[in-house]
Amino acid sequence: xxxxxxxxxxxxxxxxxxxxxxxxxxxxxxxxxxxxxxxxxxxxxxxxxxxxxxxxxxxxxxxxxxxxxxxxxxxxxxxxxxxxxxxxxxxxxxxxxxxxxxxxxxxxxxxxxxxxxxxxxxxxxxxxxxxxxxxxxxxxxxxxxxxxxxxxxxxxxxxxxxxxxxxxxxxxxxxxxxxxxxxxxxxxxxxxxxxxxxxxxxxxxxxxxxxxxxxxxxxxxxxxxxxxxxxxxxxxxxxxxxxxxxxxxxxxxxxxxxxxxxxxxxxxxxxxxxxxxxxxxxxxxxxxxxxxxxxxxxxxxxxxxxxxxxxxxxxxxxxxxxxxxxxxxxxxxxxxxxxxxxxxxxxxxxxxxxxxxxxxxxxxxxxxxxxxxxxxxxxxxxxxxxxxxxxxxxxx
Numbered sequence: 001x002x003x004x005x006x007x008x009x010x011x012x013x014x015x016x017x018x019x020x021x022x023x024x025x026x027x028x029x030x031x032x033x034x035x036x037x038x039x040x041x042x043x044x045x046x047x048x049x050x051x052x053x054x055x056x057x058x059x060x061x062x063x064x065x066x067x068x069x070x071x072x073x074x075x076x077x078x079x080x081x082x083x084x085x086x087x088x089x090x091x092x093x094x095x096x097x098x099x100x101x102x103x104x105x106x107x108x109x110x111x112x113x114x115x116x117x118x119x120x121x122x123x124x125x126x127x128x129x130x131x132x133x134x135x136x137x138x139x140x141x142x143x144x145x146x147x148x149x150x151x152x153x154x155x156x157x158x159x160x161x162x163x164x165x166x167x168x169x170x171x172x173x174x175x176x177x178x179x180x181x182x183x184x185x186x187x188x189x190x191x192x193x194x195x196x197x198x199x200x201x202x203x204x205x206x207x208x209x210x211x212x213x214x215x216x217x218x219x220x221x222x223x224x225x226x227x228x229x230x231x232x233x234x235x236x237x238x239x240x241x242x243x244x245x246x247x248x249x250x251x252x253x254x255x256x257x258x259x260x261x262x263x264x265x266x267x268x269x270x271x272x273x274x275x276x277x278x279x280x281x282x283x284x285x286x287x288x289x290x291x292x293x294x295x296x297x298x299x300x301x302x303x304x305x306x307x308x309x310x311x312x313x314x315x316x317x318x319x320x321x322x323x324x325x326x327x328x329x330x331x332x333x334x335x336x337x338x339x340x341x342x343x344x345x346x347x348x349x350x351x352x353x354x355x356x357x358x359x360x361x362x363x364x365x366x367x368x369x370x371x372x373x374x375x376x377x378x379x380x381x382x383x384x385x386x387x388x389x390x391x392x393x394x395x396x
Contacts, residue, residue, distance in 0.1 A: 038191075204345075232345070235255070246350075
């Protein structure tokens with residue numbers, strides 16, 4: 001109402017009311033629409049504006065305020081200026097200004113003025129402390145949407161696409177990793193590639209083991225491909241603290257990854273704890289045993305953030321070794337490819353989306369020859385306390 005009452009005349013107030021009503025309706029639309037129904041080639045088109053009912057014999061008019069397209073792969077195209085001209089596009093921006101979202105708003109992530117930033121920008125929602133911490137601890141962390149798009153394009157060069165490929169994920173079942181349909185890498189990749197076979201257990205270790213891999217690999221299309229997303233996770237508080245996150249509805253921060261931090265705390269208190277066995281907690285027992293040889297190195301790191309960062313990286317190494325021990329190539333046809341993308345899911349506290357630090361990206365054929373594409377990633381975002389600078393995601 002403050003905006004409406006800002007008009008000097010009744011006509012101006014009624015015009016402002018119409019614009020404010022349009023913004024309200026558009027925001028409500030994006031609360032109920034999602035992209036779950038879309039294939040990569042699908043298109044969702046929004047033409048929004050105000051219908052002007054003319055008195056008398058004159059035909060009604062329409063004032064366009066938004067014309068945008070979104071494809072199934074998440075690519076946005078703004079069509080206002082191209083179709084209606086620069087003046088009309090400029091008027092639309094001024095009449096319905098962009099509004100930044102709080103966390104949880106516009107959760108379906110469609111083409112909405114509530115999202116004024118590009119995939120590699122953070123909209124100012126990340127705290128300066130978080131940016132500074134990323135710069136030190138996870139300098140190659142990237143926005144999940146941008147990373148997924150670049151991986152998709154790179155794999156297309158190798159003939160790997162959703163029609164001939166199946167996806168498996170090994171990420172921790174913690175809800176933090178799967179709570180944002182359009183931001184979490186696990187969700188975005190599932191939306192792109194279709195059905196997901198879950199190999200992972202606590203800390204992202206593929207605890208379904210040989211049996212799980214054997215079952216999944218029998219699901220591959222003839223002469224088709226497999227993509228593996230291997231992703232332990234780690235929290236990042238608004239204060240820049242590594243290893244914790246503030247969960248919804250709680251009044252304090254808690255550990256992330258809880259299993260990894262729990263094993264670390266147990267071994268820090270009692271180095272002999274790696275001898276314990278409990279058949280009802282075998283996943284955690286494995287984590288404790290696997291982590292024990294790395295404790296001396298982790299404890300020697302300077303500061304809590306450094307130790308928690310090293311812990312997260314060691315969990316990635318442990319999960320990667322476990323994966324190597326269960327993967328085989330028996331399922332492969334002459335042209336099949338095995339793709340493994342691994343890294344760290346970073347659960348970012350507050351209003352910002354989570355980010356992902358890629359640590360390994362490989363593709364392998366039936367002949368066993370493996371191509372390491374990790375070096376093709378350049379630094380996706382340059383993190384600093386002041387700003388985020390976009391840089392090329394793949395080296396030329």
